[in-house]
Amino acid sequence: DAGVIQSPRHEVTEMGQEVTLRCKPISGHNSLFWYRQTMMRGLELLIYFNNNVPIDDSGMPEDRFSAKMPNASFSTLKIQPSEPRDSAVYFCASKQTGTSYEQYFGPGTRLTVT
Amino acid sequence: EDQVTQSPEALRLQEGESSSLNCSYTVSGLRGLFWYRQDPGKGPEFLFTLYSAGEEKEKERLKATLTKKESFLHITAPKPEDSATYLCAVQAHGGTASKLTFGTGTRLQVTL
Numbered sequence: 001d002a003g004v005i006q007s008p009r010h011e012v013t014e015m016g017q018e019v020t021l022r023c024k025p026i027s028g029h030n031s032l033f034w035y036r037q038t039m040m041r042g043l044e045l046l047i048y049f050n051n052n053v054p055i056d057d058s059g060m061p062e063d064r065f066s067a068k069m070p071n072a073s074f075s076t077l078k079i080q081p082s083e084p085r086d087s088a089v090y091f092c093a094s095k096q097t098g099t100s101y102e103q104y105f106g107p108g109t110r111l112t113v114t
Numbered sequence: 115e116d117q118v119t120q121s122p123e124a125l126r127l128q129e130g131e132s133s134s135l136n137c138s139y140t141v142s143g144l145r146g147l148f149w150y151r152q153d154p155g156k157g158p159e160f161l162f163t164l165y166s167a168g169e170e171k172e173k174e175r176l177k178a179t180l181t182k183k184e185s186f187l188h189i190t191a192p193k194p195e196d197s198a199t200y201l202c203a204v205q206a207h208g209g210t211a212s213k214l215t216f217g218t219g220t221r222l223q224v225t226l
Contacts, residue, residue, distance in 0.1 A: 004157070031212055042218040043158070043201065056213060091157050095212070101146050101205055103214065105157030 004106030006092050012112045018080040021109045024073055025094030033093040033103060034067055034077050043091070049075065050097060082113045116141045120202050120217035127192055127224050135187040135220045137202030147185050148214065149178050150201040158201055192224045 005024040013019055025032050033048040047057040049069045057067070064083070069075040079086055089110050093103040117140045127133055139147065146165050150158035162171045164180040171178050175196060177188045187200055199221045203214040 033212075033214075043203075043216040045213055045215075048212055050212070093157075097212075101212075102148060102160045102163055104160060105150075107155075107157050 004092055004094055004104055006090075006106040006109050008109060009107065010110045010112075012114065013082055014114055015083055016081045017113075018078065019082045019086075019111060019113075021077040021090050021092075021111070023075045023077070023092030023106060025075070025092070026104055027073070029094035029096050029104075030072065031095045031097050031103075032069060032075050033095075034075070035091040035093065035105075037089045037091060037108070046077070079111075082111075084113045087111055087113050116204055116206055116215040118202055118204055118215055118217035120200075120220050122220060123218070124221040125223070127189075127222070129193055129224055129226050130191045132188070132190045132192070134189070135200055135222070137185040137187070137217055138183060139185070139202070139204045141204045141206045141215075143207035145205045145207045147180055148203045148205070149176075149185070149187055150203065152199045152201055152219070161200075189222070192222075194224050194226060197222055197224045 007022045030051050034046040035043050037043045046059045047067045052069045067077045089108045091105050091108045093105045095103045119138045121136045146163050148163050149161040151161055152158045162178040167182045169180050175190050179186045199219040201216055201219045203216040205214050
């Protein structure tokens with residue numbers, strides 16, 4: 001299996017622009033998670049989906065952030081408008097619902113907002 | 115609120131010098147404690163899951179143990195390739211049961 005796939009790997013954008021991050025989970029996994037990692041706060045859960053349905057979005061920092069999962073093999077995280085404080089590495093992770101609880105992470109998208 | 119504290123923040127070892135990393139946690143009811151390894155520029159890589167106090171798991175030079183308040187990641191005779199950041203996370207029963215709360219990690223450097 002190719003693992004969790006994220007694109008782009010790096011994104012540099014100007015303040016105020018819209019940013020869209022993409023994720024393809026591992027085939028057969030029905031839970032998907034979006035995290036943000038910074039030096040100051042470490043890894044923080046933003047939102048997660050079970051069977052394409054958002055379950056907990058309490059970690060989404062504000063209305064500028066939105067996430068969708070239109071089908072089992074694709075999810076997006078959108079920031080509109082972007083701000084410099086959004087600069088971080090964004091990870092997508094997936095797992096199977098059931099007896100195993102471990103999540104498998106993608107390589108991340110490094111976002112820089114200038 | 116679930117909390118995870120890892121210590122030390124950074125650790126430098128010589129090759130072959132064994133040591134332990136600590137993960138202290140506060141959680142309403144522990145469903146699982148997870149250890150991940152993260153290399154620079156990469157996503158966290160799953161290592162172990164521990165479910166109950168007294169449980170131990172091993173993988174090569176790594177052994178993870180669990181008590182009711184903390185977990186240790188023991189590294190025996192480390193090699194330079196063990197250099198990475200090690201992350202600990204907890205998952206609680208109930209509520210949003212899939213949510214993981216991560217610590218900020220221990221950066222391990224193993225030198226020749």
